[in-house]
Amino acid sequence: MRASKGGDRSMKCAACGNEMVEKRGEIDLRINTKLYLVRNVCYEECPSCGERVLSPRESQALYEKIKHGEFVEEIFKIPVLEGTC
Numbered sequence: 001m002r003a004s005k006g007g008d009r010s011m012k013c014a015a016c017g018n019e020m021v022e023k024r025g026e027i028d029l030r031i032n033t034k035l036y037l038v039r040n041v042c043y044e045e046c047p048s049c050g051e052r053v054l055s056p057r058e059s060q061a062l063y064e065k066i067k068h069g070e071f072v073e074e075i076f077k078i079p080v081l082e083g084t085c
């Protein structure tokens, strides 16, 4: 398998510069003030700091779905914590 280092397949973490790993699963996405849960999505994750990035193609598709209301609404109980600041 040929893979060129620094090619467009390998992404570097914007936060710490580590090589990011492609993953599949669910992520949460905050757009404007709304929080979305996205399932079965491909994303890049930094193994070092946990930074997650969607591919441009994937996020484009998600924005289209949101624009057309192609999502279901589920009720979640989200644990909310207060910080100490």
Ligand SMILES: [Zn+2]
Binding pocket: 013, 014, 015, 016, 017, 018, 046, 047, 048, 049, 050, 051
């Ligand atoms: Zn990182």
